[in-house]
Amino acid sequence: MSTTEAAPPVVAPPKAPPVRKKRPRWEIYVPLGLYLLFTLVPFYWMVVFAVRPRGSSSLLPWPVSLENFETVWNGMGFGVFFQNSFLVGVASLVATTAIALPGGYALARFRFRGRRVFLIALLCSQFIPGAMMLIPLFEIFRTLGLVNSLSSLVIAETVFQLPLSLVLISGFIASIPVELEEAAQADGCTRLRGFLLVVLPLLRPGLVAVGSFAFIHSWNNFLFALMFISDQDKFTVPVGLAFTLGEFSVDFGALAAGGVVAALPVVLVFAVVQRYLVQGLSAGAVKG
Amino acid sequence: MVALGERKRRRRRDSRTPYLLIAPAVLAMLAFLVYPVASVVYYSLQHRQLSKPWLDGFAGLDNFARMLTDDPLFWQSLGFTAKWVFVEVGLQFVLGLALALIVNETFVGRAVARALVFSPWAVSGVLTTGIWVLLYNPTTGLSRYLADLGLMEYGAAPLADPATVFSAAVLAELWRGVPFFAILLLADLQGVPKDLYEAASVDGAGRLRRFAHITLPHLRDTIILATLLRAVWEFNNVDLLYTLTGGGPAHQTTTLPLYVAATAAQSHDFGYGSALTMAGFVILTFFSILYLRLGRYGAQR
Numbered sequence: 169m170s171t172t173e174a175a176p177p178v179v180a181p182p183k184a185p186p187v188r189k190k191r192p193r194w195e196i197y198v199p200l201g202l203y204l205l206f207t208l209v210p211f212y213w214m215v216v217f218a219v220r221p222r223g224s225s226s227l228l229p230w231p232v233s234l235e236n237f238e239t240v241w242n243g244m245g246f247g248v249f250f251q252n253s254f255l256v257g258v259a260s261l262v263a264t265t266a267i268a269l270p271g272g273y274a275l276a277r278f279r280f281r282g283r284r285v286f287l288i289a290l291l292c293s294q295f296i297p298g299a300m301m302l303i304p305l306f307e308i309f310r311t312l313g314l315v316n317s318l319s320s321l322v323i324a325e326t327v328f329q330l331p332l333s334l335v336l337i338s339g340f341i342a343s344i345p346v347e348l349e350e351a352a353q354a355d356g357c358t359r360l361r362g363f364l365l366v367v368l369p370l371l372r373p374g375l376v377a378v379g380s381f382a383f384i385h386s387w388n389n390f391l392f393a394l395m396f397i398s399d400q401d402k403f404t405v406p407v408g409l410a411f412t413l414g415e416f417s418v419d420f421g422a423l424a425a426g427g428v429v430a431a432l433p434v435v436l437v438f439a440v441v442q443r444y445l446v447q448g449l450s451a452g453a454v455k456g
Numbered sequence: 457m458v459a460l461g462e463r464k465r466r467r468r469r470d471s472r473t474p475y476l477l478i479a480p481a482v483l484a485m486l487a488f489l490v491y492p493v494a495s496v497v498y499y500s501l502q503h504r505q506l507s508k509p510w511l512d513g514f515a516g517l518d519n520f521a522r523m524l525t526d527d528p529l530f531w532q533s534l535g536f537t538a539k540w541v542f543v544e545v546g547l548q549f550v551l552g553l554a555l556a557l558i559v560n561e562t563f564v565g566r567a568v569a570r571a572l573v574f575s576p577w578a579v580s581g582v583l584t585t586g587i588w589v590l591l592y593n594p595t596t597g598l599s600r601y602l603a604d605l606g607l608m609e610y611g612a613a614p615l616a617d618p619a620t621v622f623s624a625a626v627l628a629e630l631w632r633g634v635p636f637f638a639i640l641l642l643a644d645l646q647g648v649p650k651d652l653y654e655a656a657s658v659d660g661a662g663r664l665r666r667f668a669h670i671t672l673p674h675l676r677d678t679i680i681l682a683t684l685l686r687a688v689w690e691f692n693n694v695d696l697l698y699t700l701t702g703g704g705p706a707h708q709t710t711t712l713p714l715y716v717a718a719t720a721a722q723s724h725d726f727g728y729g730s731a732l733t734m735a736g737f738v739i740l741t742f743f744s745i746l747y748l749r750l751g752r753y754g755a756q757r
Contacts, residue, residue: 193561193563196558196561196563199554199558200559200569203551203555203573206631207572207573207576207631209591209598210576210591211575211576213587213590213591213598214586214587217596225596227601267480267481268481270476270478270480271477271478271480271481273477274473274474274478278473278474278477280474280475286482293485293489294688295688295737295740296489296493296737297691297737297740298692299694299714299717300496300692300713300716300737301492302716302717303496303716303720303729303730303733304491304492304495304496304499304730305488305492306720307726308492323488324488327484327488330481330484330485331485334481359473387580388578388579388580389580390580390581390694390698390699391694391695391698395717395720395721406582406583409583409586410582410698410699413585413586420593423586423589423590424590426586427583427587430580430582430583430586431579434578434580435578437578438571438574438575438577438578439571442570442571442574442575443571445639445643446570446639447643448643449640449643449644450643450644450646450647
């Protein structure tokens with residue numbers, strides 16, 4: 169029997185029992201509807217302003233015009249900002265996952281001296297404010313010659329995203345029964361082979377979640393990009409958007425189009441992975 | 457004998473393995489988290505201004521004396537930070553809990569509803585600002601269309617009016633912050649044992665009693681942790697307030713971290729900025745510990 173077949177889908181979400189209720193549940197739909205309105209009206213507003221032609225004041229996104237996107241993408245450099253943000257996001261995603269995966273495995277599967285201290289340090293690191301790290305980080309990057317380079321953003325993002333990623337990954341790994349790995353080892357696998365063949369395939373949703381959050385986080389970060397980057401051709405999307413807010417506040421169409429460019433990647437990614445987040449947190453992250 | 461020796465060797469290797477595995481994370485955090493924190497402590501005791509290098513040198517407690525006795529802006533920013541954190545976290549908690557309870561129920565369209573109501577969480581503070589600037593604008597914003605329908609007076613400009621700028625900022629941040637609470641609480645709600653509810657129902661406990669005696673106690677630690685994390689993040693909120701109000705008018709919406717950023721970026725005064733940073737760090741640590749103690753975090757487990 170091969171070890172890959174031995175793995176049942178243990179992390180599949182438990183199916184809720186079907187609820188048979190004919191009566192519409194107003195106590196759910198009414199407040200939820202109101203909250204949906206609060207959530208969606210701002211998004212809708214942005215999209216309508218982004219796609220409607222200049223001079224129009226229609227509240228329907230029809231006919232669709234792409235002139236605002238043309239303005240921000242080519243005229244205001246959002247194409248370049250998008251590329252920078254994307255590079256930084258993917259690089260921090262890869263770095264965060266590569267560092268947090270072995271670390272999370274150690275936290276989930278080993279009891280070692282210093283484990284508790286490390287876990288407490290991870291919690292405490294959440295109290296370290298990004299804004300308060302600006303001055304020393306600026307000095308460090310100046311010494312390393314990384315000020316005004318995208319690498320400085322990748323490093324800062326990765327380090328700030330590490331604590332949460334470690335906790336999430338170790339939660340996901342802890343929810344995979346250790347017996348599966350032991351069975352693989354009994355069949356003659358090394359620990360590494362057992363990890364690659366048994367744990368890694370089951371960990372895929374967890375890795376997707378952690379990687380996505382690293383990406384979202386770094387896509388959104390404003391402060392580091394604002395402080396460490398001065399050349400306009402190295403701006404990221406949030407910095408570009410902030411300048412749009414400041415300098416072109418009359419051009420609402422451009423602002424809205426820039427907003428759509430900034431929102432689209434992260435909202436799409438988030439819509440796909442949000443259920444893994446809830447799962448991952450249930451798996452033990454909140455319980456520490 | 458051979459087997460025993462092998463097992464022994466294996467255990468020794470195992471005992472080193474976890475340290476090798478966490479080494480990259482530890483090294484990265486030592487270099488870019490721990491070392492920077494230590495250097496903030498060091499700078500706070502130094503005169504260090506990039507624009508006036510001739511002043512560099514040991515300052516003793518000069519920076520702290522200036523902060524405590526000679527800087528009204530420090531106290532003003534601290535006061536606003538407290539107000540901001542208190543209002544934001546309070547409202548986010550109430551709305552987040554309600555939202556989590558709703559989307560924890562089973563109903564048609566739940567998966568879509570969850571994805572939609574949680575989505576603002578993925579959005580940056582700067583983008584939130586952009587969206588709400590559009591909504592609040594007196595000529596193109598929501599109020600104009602409501603006025604067209606006769607539901608409002610024309611000309612409301614929440615961000616330009618000192619009387620409403622605070623509420624306007626609070627609402628924008630709520631839009632982005634409530635989903636965070638809801639996600640954390642929802643994750644924990646899923647762990648409430650279903651048979652407890654059934655047993656309580658059999659005993660005749662109503663919806664409200666079940667909530668007060670089963671749900672709330674179960675959520676306790678998560679509530680404490682979530683409010684604390686959110687309070688820290690709202691304390692440190694820079695991206696929304698920086699772009700929405702710029703800290704104005706007249707520094708009325710300047711939080712301590714905004715003040716630090718301004719001190720570092722505009723005056724390049726790293727010594728004084730570090731002293732302000734220390735103040736923020738000490739305040740956060742003090743209140744965090746106090747809060748965890750008072751809330752008896754982890755007492756039940």
